Amino acid sequence: MTLLLDERRVAMLEQFGIRWQVRETALEEEAPGAAEAPPVPVFAHEAARVPVELSARATGVELMAWDVLEETVAACRACKLCGTRRNTVFGVGDRQADWLIVGEAPGEHEDIQGEPFVGQAGKLLDNMLRALSLNRREKVYIANVLKCRPPGNRNPEPDEVAQCEPFLRRQVQLLQPKIIVAMGRFAVQSLLGTTDAIGKLRGQRHSYAGVPVVVTYHPAYLLRNLPDKAKAWSDLCLARAIAQDG
Ligand code: URA
Numbered sequence: 384m385t386l387l388l389d390e391r392r393v394a395m396l397e398q399f400g401i402r403w404q405v406r407e408t409a410l411e412e413e414a415p416g417a418a419e420a421p422p423v424p425v426f427a428h429e430a431a432r433v434p435v436e437l438s439a440r441a442t443g444v445e446l447m448a449w450d451v452l453e454e455t456v457a458a459c460r461a462c463k464l465c466g467t468r469r470n471t472v473f474g475v476g477d478r479q480a481d482w483l484i485v486g487e488a489p490g491e492h493e494d495i496q497g498e499p500f501v502g503q504a505g506k507l508l509d510n511m512l513r514a515l516s517l518n519r520r521e522k523v524y525i526a527n528v529l530k531c532r533p534p535g536n537r538n539p540e541p542d543e544v545a546q547c548e549p550f551l552r553r554q555v556q557l558l559q560p561k562i563i564v565a566m567g568r569f570a571v572q573s574l575l576g577t578t579d580a581i582g583k584l585r586g587q588r589h590s591y592a593g594v595p596v597v598v599t600y601h602p603a604y605l606l607r608n609l610p611d612k613a614k615a616w617s618d619l620c621l622a623r624a625i626a627q628d629g
Pocket residue numbers: 412415416486487488489490493498499500501504505527603
C-alpha cells in the first residue's frame with residue numbers, strides 16, 4: 384500500500400515536473416528574484432525609515448476602492464521608477480480571489496504588457512497554478528511588490544519598496560484572500576519583515592495583515608534550480624491545505 388502511494392506520488396511529481404518544463408531560452412526577465420542571493424535589508428516594516436509624505440499618502444491609499452487604487456498606481460510618481468517605466472503593472476486576476484500570489488517586480492515583458500508574470504517565469508507560474516487546477520483569472524490574483532520595472536531588472540531599492548508598499552497592502556485589504564503565496568526573497572522580506580532565508584521560512588504558516596502566508600521560491604529561481612521544484616510543489620500543497628481548511 385505504501386509502495387502504491389509512493390509510486391503515485393512519484394508519478395504525480397514527474398508529471399508536475401514535466402508540466403513545469405519551459406524552454407530554457409529567453410530568460411531576460413529572470414533577474415527579479417532569480418537567484419537565492421544573500422538577504423537584503425528589510426524596509427517596509429521599518430517605520431522610522433518611512434518618510435512623513437509616505438505616511439500621509441498611505442493614509443489615502445488605505446481607503447481606496449479597486450479602480451481608484453489602480454488609477455493611483457498608474458499615475459504614481461513617488462519614486463524614480465516612474466521615469467523609466469513603460470507601463471505600471473498593477474496586478475491581474477480575480478478581485479474576489481482566494482489566492483494572492485506576490486512576486487517581486489515587473490520585468491521587460493511585464494513592463495511592455497502591463498501584466499505581471501507574462502515572460503518565461505510567468506509561464507512556469509501558470510503551469511504551477513494549472514497543477515493546482517487554478518489559473519490566473521479565476522480564484523487567483525497576482526501582484527508584485529513593485530508596480531514598476533527596475534531598469535535592467537536590477538534589484539528593487541529600499542525607497543522603491545517603501546513607496547510601493549501601501550499599494551500591495553491595500554490590495555491585500557481589498558482582496559482578503561484565504562492565502563498569500565510569497566514568491567522569492569523580496570516578496571518574503573516585504574511581507575514578513577524578515578531577512579531569514581526562504582529555505583528557513585518555507586513549510587510554515589506565516590501571517591501578513593491577518594492573512595496566512597506561505598513562502599516559496601521565485602519561479603525564475605526555479606527555472607535555474609529544477610530540483611527545487613519539488614519543494615515548491617510541497618509549498619503549494621501547504622498553501623492549498625490552508626486555503627481549503629483555514
Ligand atoms: N518576476 C516577478 O517577480 N514578477 C513579474 O511580474 C515578472 C517576473
